Amino acid sequence: MTNQNVVALSDADARLLTTLAAAGKQIFVTEDAYALPDLNKPRRAVRDALGRLVEKGWLERLEKGKYLIIPLEAGPERTWTEDAHVIAHHLVKPGQVAYWSALDYWNLTEQVPRITYVQTTSRKENRSPEILGMRFRIVRVKSRKFFGSHGYRVGDWTLRVTNREKTLLDCVDRPDLGGGTGEVARALRAGDGDFDWDGMTTYLRRFGSGAAVKRLGFLVETLELRHPPGRRTLEKWRGLLTAGLSRLDPSTPRKPHRIATRWRIEVNLPEKGLHAHE
Numbered sequence: 001m002t003n004q005n006v007v008a009l010s011d012a013d014a015r016l017l018t019t020l021a022a023a024g025k026q027i028f029v030t031e032d033a034y035a036l037p038d039l040n041k042p043r044r045a046v047r048d049a050l051g052r053l054v055e056k057g058w059l060e061r062l063e064k065g066k067y068l069i070i071p072l073e074a075g076p077e078r079t080w081t082e083d084a085h086v087i088a089h090h091l092v093k094p095g096q097v098a099y100w101s102a103l104d105y106w107n108l109t110e111q112v113p114r115i116t117y118v119q120t121t122s123r124k125e126n127r128s129p130e131i132l133g134m135r136f137r138i139v140r141v142k143s144r145k146f147f148g149s150h151g152y153r154v155g156d157w158t159l160r161v162t163n164r165e166k167t168l169l170d171c172v173d174r175p176d177l178g179g180g181t182g183e184v185a186r187a188l189r190a191g192d193g194d195f196d197w198d199g200m201t202t203y204l205r206r207f208g209s210g211a212a213v214k215r216l217g218f219l220v221e222t223l224e225l226r227h228p229p230g231r232r233t234l235e236k237w238r239g240l241l242t243a244g245l246s247r248l249d250p251s252t253p254r255k256p257h258r259i260a261t262r263w264r265i266e267v268n269l270p271e272k273g274l275h276a277h278e
Contacts, residue, residue, distance in 0.1 A: 020032070026069050058070055063129065098162045109179065117177055164191060193226065217241075221262075
C-alpha cells in the first residue's frame with residue numbers, strides 16, 4: 001500500500017494506515033497503533049486519525065478499540081467482506097466457532113446459517129454484533145463445556161472450530177443454536193460413519209448434561225444409522241442418564257405425543273420427520 005493509492009487521506013492519516021499495513025496489522029487494537037515506531041503522534045491524535053479512517057472506509061471498527069484494515073481490493077466504494085470465521089476469531093478470547101456454524105464447516109448441514117455462532121467462557125457485553133453486514137452470536141458456556149477444538153488456517157490466522165463430535169454434542173445440548181432437533185438429525189445422517197463414538201462417550205462424561213445424553217441416545221437409535229454406536233457404547237450412555245424427563249426439542253412449544261422411557265425423552269416432534277431425507 002503506497003500513499004498514491006490511498007486517496008482522500010491526509011499525509012498523516014495515510015502514513016498511519018500504511019505503517020499499520022506494513023507491520024502486518026490487518027486486525028489490530030488501539031494499543032498497536034500507539035506502539036508504532038516513528039509516528040511521533042500523541043495518543044489523542046492517533047485516536048482521532050483512527051476515527052477518520054473509519055469514516056472514510058479504510059478501517060472497519062470490529063468493536064471498541066479493535067479495527068480491521070479494509071484492503072485496497074475493496075475498490076473506491078470500500079466494499080469488502082472478510083471471512084466470518086476470521087472476524088469471529090477476534091471477537092472474544094477464548095473462542096471457537098460452534099453450533100450451526102460448525103455444522104456448516106463440517107458439511108453436516110445443507111442450510112447456510114445467517115449467523116456465525118461463537119462459543120466462549122468469557123463475558124461479552126455485546127453478544128450479537130453485526131460487522132461488515134455479517135451477524136454474530138457469542139454464546140457463553142461453563143468451562144467444563146468448552147473443549148473439543150479443531151484448528152485450521154485461513155491466510156495468516158489459525159482459527160478454531162469445534163470438532164465433529166463436540167459440534168454434535170453442543171447441538172443436542174442446545175438444539176435452538178443448531179437449527180433445531182430436525183437439523184441435528186440431518187447432521188447425524190450426513191456424518192454417518194465419520195463420528196468417533198468412543199470419543200463421544202468421553203465427551204458426554206466431561207460435558208455433564210443429562211439432557212444431551214438423552215437426546216443423542218434417542219436420536220442415534222431412532223434414525224437407524226448405518227454406523228451407529230455399538231450396544232456397549234449405548235449402555236455406557238444409559239449409565240449417564242439423569243433423573244427426570246427431557247424434551248427432544250425444547251425450542252418448540254409442541255406438546256409431547258409420547259414418552260421414550262428408554263432414554264427418558266418427551267418426544268415432541270413428529271418422528272417421521274426425523275427420518276426424512278431432504
